[in-house]
Amino acid sequence: EVQLLESGGDLVQPGGSLRLSCAASGFTFSSYAMSWVRQAPGKGLEWVSIISGSGGSTYSADSVKGRFTISRDNSKNTLYLQMNTLRAEDTAIYYCAKDKTGVVAATYVDYWGRGTLVTVSS
Amino acid sequence: EIVMTQFPATVSVSPGERATVSCRASQSVGSNLAWYQQRPGQAPRLLIYGASTRATGIPARISGSGSGKEFTLTISSLQSEDFAVYYCQQYNNWPRTFGQGTKVEIK
Numbered sequence: 250e251v252q253l254l255e256s257g258g259d260l261v262q263p264g265g266s267l268r269l270s271c272a273a274s275g276f277t278f279s280s281y282a283m284s285w286v287r288q289a290p291g292k293g294l295e296w297v298s299i300i301s302g303s304g305g306s307t308y309s310a311d312s313v314k315g316r317f318t319i320s321r322d323n324s325k326n327t328l329y330l331q332m333n334t335l336r337a338e339d340t341a342i343y344y345c346a347k348d349k350t351g352v353v354a355a356t357y358v359d360y361w362g363r364g365t366l367v368t369v370s371s
Numbered sequence: 372e373i374v375m376t377q378f379p380a381t382v383s384v385s386p387g388e389r390a391t392v393s394c395r396a397s398q399s400v401g402s403n404l405a406w407y408q409q410r411p412g413q414a415p416r417l418l419i420y421g422a423s424t425r426a427t428g429i430p431a432r433i434s435g436s437g438s439g440k441e442f443t444l445t446i447s448s449l450q451s452e453d454f455a456v457y458y459c460q461q462y463n464n465w466p467r468t469f470g471q472g473t474k475v476e477i478k
Contacts, residue, residue, distance in 0.1 A: 361414040
């Protein structure tokens with residue numbers, strides 16, 4: 250059974266930093282691309298960033314480019330999102346999501362974690 | 372970026388009836404479209420990929436159709452567990468983009 254367990258969400262001040270983690274199990278982690286998708290309170294879904302199975306390719310949404318960095322440790326079956334220079338508009342539930350394939354290509358998310366809440370406020 | 376527009380924003384349906392949700396892309400996405408269901412307080416769940424292929428474990432009463440720019444999600448004979456928010460998402464171009472969601476509520 251595929252399981253994705255996010256952690257690291259917290260209350261942080263504007264301009265601060267936070268690192269999210271996602272522990273994966275139930276599949277061969279290194280064979281699949283992984284994404285972060287966020288959902289602001291009461292709002293819709295916004296794709297944030299994706300990384301290939303090998304970690305060699307990454308893409309990020311313009312709204313977080315230069316501030317957020319996605320990475321993975323295949324030896325630990327863990328996905329990360331380093332979030333710097335946080336803004337109030339980054340407040341959201343952040344979901345870890347598994348892609349159907351290992352490459353960053355025209356493919357879709359087939360499993361989602363339960364999410365971790367990030368609140369940016371003074 | 373491709374803009375995905377869903378309509379209606381809310382659809383009110385009685386249990387046992389049919390619900391239809393539409394999704395329109397600002398440019399063609401071929402068949403690279405997925406539908407997700409999100410129940411209150413839960414993570415999204417994949418329903419449909421490739422515009423019309425049901426994901427594992429999704430009942431036959433849920434179906435998807437369309438290609439290019441126009442897509443439809445149909446839920447026939449609504450059950451209690453089907454009342455939720457539904458999102459379309461294109462994965463043809465970067466960035467991947469979602470529709471704003473359609474809430475299917477009990478009439």
